[in-house]
Amino acid sequence: MTQDKDKQNKSGNPPAEAPAIREIRISPIVPTESVLVATARGMRPKKKEERIERDTRKHVETCPFCRGNEEMTPPALMTTPDEKNWDIRIVENLFAILGDDEKRSNLVMGLQQTIDGYGRHEVIIDHSEHGIAVFDMQPTHIAEMFKAYRNRMLDLYKADERIRYVLVFKNFGPAAGASIPHTHSQLIAMPVIPENVHSEMHHSQEYYDKHHQCIFCSLIDEALTFEATIYDRDSGQVRRKVDIGQYIIERTEHFIAIKPFASRYEWEVHIFPLKHQADFIDCSDEHLQDFAGLLQRTMKRLDNVLEGVQYNYFMHTVPHGEEYKKNNSSYHWHLEITPRTSIPTGFELGSGLFVNTISPEEAAQQLRDVKL
C-alpha cells in the first residue's frame, strides 16, 4: 500500500497517515449511482477546473441587478423588506428556459417525446451588494433569502396545479456557470419531476416500504453514531473499524452538515434538518435562522480550504402533486452544495462513474478543522 505523504493540508494539521484508497462506493440513497474513490497519486485523471477570479466589486453602474438599476429588469415579483430599499428582489428571468407565454401540445415523434416547456424561470437577486459571497452575508440575511425561496415556492405551487416541482439553485462564480456576476439564485417551476429528485424519491420510497423508516433519517442516525465495527462474515474477526462520526462537518440544534460517504464531487456537502421533514416549505422561520448560520459557516469552511470556493447549490424537496402524500414519510428535504474544482472527463460522462480523488473522510476532517 502506498502512502500519500506530501499531501498539503491547509488546516495546518499534519496529514493523517491514511492509506491510499481505491474503492467503488455505492450511494446509499440511489444505489445506481456510484463513485470511484481513488486517492493514490497517479490515480488523478481529472483536469483541475481553470479558475477565473470572481467579481468582488460592491456596486457596478451597468449591472442590471445592482440597486438603482431596477428599470433594467422586469418588474419585481417579490421584494424584501420593501420595493425601494430592497435587500432581496425576485424578478422574471429574461432568458427563461421554461415559460408560460405560449401554448403547445406535447409532441411524440417515434421514440422521441417532448413535454411542453411550460413553467416559470425566476431570478432571486440575493443581496443588493454586487459581489458579496454567502459566507460574508449576515446569517439573518441568509435566513431572509431562504424565506424568500420558500415563500415564492409556495406561491407558485398555489398559483398553478400543473407545477410539480420548483427547483431552487445557485451558481456562484464563473467556474460554476454564473453568467451574471451579481450574486443571485434561480428558481425553475416545472411540470415534471427532475430525474435526480425522482431517483432519490423512488429509492427512498423502496427503503421505506421495507424498513418503515426514512433512509435520510437512518443515515443521519448512523452519522451520529460514533463508531462501528465490521466483522468478517466467515472468520468473525474484526475487518475494519469505522468511525462513522467522521462524516459530520457540523451539527446545530436543528440541522446537520454531512460530507456524503459516496460523494461524487470532492468537496460536496449536504445539509439536512435533523428532525424528519419532507417539504422545505414546512421549514419554520426559527429553523431557517439556525440553518442560515450553519450554511454560512459551511461556506466559510469551503472557501478557506479551497482558497476561494466557486460552487453550485440546489434544494431537493418532496415534489407536489399526486405523490406528495405518499412520499411525505420517506423523503427528507436537503440542500446539496457542490463546489467546482475539476472538470468531469469522458470516462465520467461515459460511465456515469464519478472519480473522487480526495477521500470523503479526509475532506470532512479538513473542513471540520477550519478555525472559524
Ligand SMILES: [Zn+2]
Ligand atoms: Zn450588481
Ligand SMILES: [Zn+2]
Ligand atoms: Zn427523514
Ligand SMILES: [Zn+2]
Ligand atoms: Zn438530493
